[in-house]
Amino acid sequence: MSRTAALTLAAVATFAAIGFQQHASAQTIAYDHRSTVLGDHLAGASELVRANGQFLKDEADAAETWTRVTAARDEIQYNRATYRHDVKRMETEVREQKADANRAKQQAEANAELAAALKLYESVQRGAGAWPTALTEARYAGSLATVSSLLRNWSPDHPSSDVYRAALATELGVLKARVNADPSLDFTSRVDAVRALKQLHQLAMMSPSEFPSHWEQRQFVMK
Numbered sequence: 001m002s003r004t005a006a007l008t009l010a011a012v013a014t015f016a017a018i019g020f021q022q023h024a025s026a027q028t029i030a031y032d033h034r035s036t037v038l039g040d041h042l043a044g045a046s047e048l049v050r051a052n053g054q055f056l057k058d059e060a061d062a063a064e065t066w067t068r069v070t071a072a073r074d075e076i077q078y079n080r081a082t083y084r085h086d087v088k089r090m091e092t093e094v095r096e097q098k099a100d101a102n103r104a105k106q107q108a109e110a111n112a113e114l115a116a117a118l119k120l121y122e123s124v125q126r127g128a129g130a131w132p133t134a135l136t137e138a139r140y141a142g143s144l145a146t147v148s149s150l151l152r153n154w155s156p157d158h159p160s161s162d163v164y165r166a167a168l169a170t171e172l173g174v175l176k177a178r179v180n181a182d183p184s185l186d187f188t189s190r191v192d193a194v195r196a197l198k199q200l201h202q203l204a205m206m207s208p209s210e211f212p213s214h215w216e217q218r219q220f221v222m223k
Helices: 003-032 037-125 138-153 161-180 187-205
Strands: none
Touching: 037 138, 037 187, 138 161, 161 187
C-alpha cells in the first residue's frame, strides 16, 4: 500500500469517526426532545390533551365570569327599576296628600263661609241683622233694608223661592258694587262687607238639598 493510499484511508476513517460522533450527539439531543416518531406522537397527544383541557377550563371560567356579570347587571337594573318605581309611588302619594289637603282646606273654608252666611241669615230672620259695620252706614240704609226684607221673606224650599232668589241676588250684587266703589271705606271694612255680601249670595244660590242636614229650615209667611 502506498503512502498516499494509507493517508487517504486514515482521512476517511477520521471523517467517519467524526460523523458517527456528531450523529450520536444529534441522536442524543433528539432523544432528549422526544423527537422519535413514537415520542413525538405521544408528546403531541399529551400537549393536545393538556391544551384542550386548558381551553375547556378557560371557557368554564369565562362562562362563570359572564354569568356573574350578567347577574350583577340584572340586579343593578332591577334595583334601578325598583328605585324608580318607589320614587314614582312616593311622588304620587305626595301629590295625592297635597290634593287631599287642598280639598280638605277648601272644604273647611267653604263650610266656614256657609256657617257665617247661615248665621247672618238667621240673625236677619230674628230682626237683629248682625251686619258688618260698614254696611250699617246711612248711605247703604236703603239697599240694606231691601236685602233684609228679601232675606226675611225668603225660604229655600218655598215654591216662590226662585223669585226671591233672583231678586236677592240682584240686590246683593248692586250693594256689593257700591261698597267696592266707595273710596271712604278702609281696606278691612271693605273686605268684611264684601265677604258678607258674597256669603249671602252663595247662600241664595244654593238649592234646598245643599243646605246642611243639621240646619233646621223654618217656613216663613210670605209678606
